Amino acid sequence: MKALVYVGDAKVRHLEVPPPQPGTDEIMVTVLQAGICGTDLCLVRDERPKADAPVTLGHEFVGLRQDTGERVIVNPLLACGGCRACREQRAHLCEQRRVIGVHLAGGFADCVAVPEGNLVPAGNTTAAQAALADPIATALHAFRLAPAAVGPVAILGAGSIGLSMLFVLKRFGVPHVTVTDLSPERLGFAERGGADLTAPAIDGVYDVVFDTVGSVATRRDAALRIRAGGTAVLVGLHSADLAVPAGPLIGGERTLRGSFGYTPDEFREAVAMLPDLDTSWVHTVPFVEAEGLFTALLEGRSPPRHIKLQMRMSA
Numbered sequence: 001m002k003a004l005v006y007v008g009d010a011k012v013r014h015l016e017v018p019p020p021q022p023g024t025d026e027i028m029v030t031v032l033q034a035g036i037c038g039t040d041l042c043l044v045r046d047e048r049p050k051a052d053a054p055v056t057l058g059h060e061f062v063g064l065r066q067d068t069g070e071r072v073i074v075n076p077l078l079a080c081g082g083c084r085a086c087r088e089q090r091a092h093l094c095e096q097r098r099v100i101g102v103h104l105a106g107g108f109a110d111c112v113a114v115p116e117g118n119l120v121p122a123g124n125t126t127a128a129q130a131a132l133a134d135p136i137a138t139a140l141h142a143f144r145l146a147p148a149a150v151g152p153v154a155i156l157g158a159g160s161i162g163l164s165m166l167f168v169l170k171r172f173g174v175p176h177v178t179v180t181d182l183s184p185e186r187l188g189f190a191e192r193g194g195a196d197l198t199a200p201a202i203d204g205v206y207d208v209v210f211d212t213v214g215s216v217a218t219r220r221d222a223a224l225r226i227r228a229g230g231t232a233v234l235v236g237l238h239s240a241d242l243a244v245p246a247g248p249l250i251g252g253e254r255t256l257r258g259s260f261g262y263t264p265d266e267f268r269e270a271v272a273m274l275p276d277l278d279t280s281w282v283h284t285v286p287f288v289e290a291e292g293l294f295t296a297l298l299e300g301r302s303p304p305r306h307i308k309l310q311m312r313m314s315a
């Protein structure tokens with residue numbers, strides 16, 4: 001079968017690979033549509049997360065169960081079920097966490113073997129919506145980690161996580177949401193998604209700031225733009241570093257907290273929200289264009305109007 005494989009040395013290749021052999025409790029899924037994520041680009045650039053080449057990428061995908069024909073969305077986070085985090089219902093923090101499309105063969109392929117417990121019925125979703133379950137669940141989890149805000153809230157970055165964050169906040173009726181991004185086109189999508197204010201840079205003071213960019217500068221902005229007692233939720237993983245002055249953190253009792261992934265329940269909850277998601281910011285291309293497209297993204301030559309790129313597979 002065809003697959004888009006991270007082969008090491010900062011390269012991906014469209015290769016012919018043997019189809020997966022499903023283990024016990026695993027179901028073969030024929031992939032319908034799969035999204036390219038910033039995580040994939042970081043992985044190929046040998047940043048975070050680390051992966052052992054060769055591995056087929058793709059953790060945001062929808063497909064058909066080969067045994068029943070049902071459309072399903074794959075929760076790519078695999079947990080051991082037995083460690084302390086798993087026993088405390090925080091499977092996303094499992095000590096042996098593995099991710100389909102990072103540590104195990106993923107969805108940029110004709111088919112994937114997936115543990116049955118990681119399949120969620122796709123219900124009444126379009127393919128584009130279904131393949132966005134992972135960023136929406138990531139946003140839902142970040143929202144749940146933040147204390148309920150009574151004042152203004154800001155989202156730094158209007159990429160796929162930023163727009164997912166906005167979608168979740170608006171679903172829960174959060175007022176006064178500001179979204180910042182350097183790209184006017186991305187801010188246009190934020191306005192369409194219900195942002196109360198958009199700006200190229202953050203200004204003012206907020207109860208909660210969600211950093212979906214993850215650069216040293218946006219993490220610092222997030223920490224310094226919350227009021228005393230406020231919370232900055234760090235979601236973006238772009239940079240390895242954090243540089244925040246200690247004075248305002250300590251003297252203002254400001255909270256910085258990381259947010260990663262989602263629990264299995266949050267993933268299901270995110271799937272239930274998908275039918276209401278506007279996907280005008282998704283651009284879909286045929287799988288045969290995958291290698292060239294991915295290489296263009298790695299070199300920073302992405303089509304600017306489209307925030308999320310998804311690949312339509314053979315089926």
Ligand SMILES: [Zn+2]
Binds near residue numbers: 039
């Ligand atoms: Zn992702």
Ligand SMILES: [Zn+2]
Binds near residue numbers: 080084086094095096
């Ligand atoms: Zn575990």
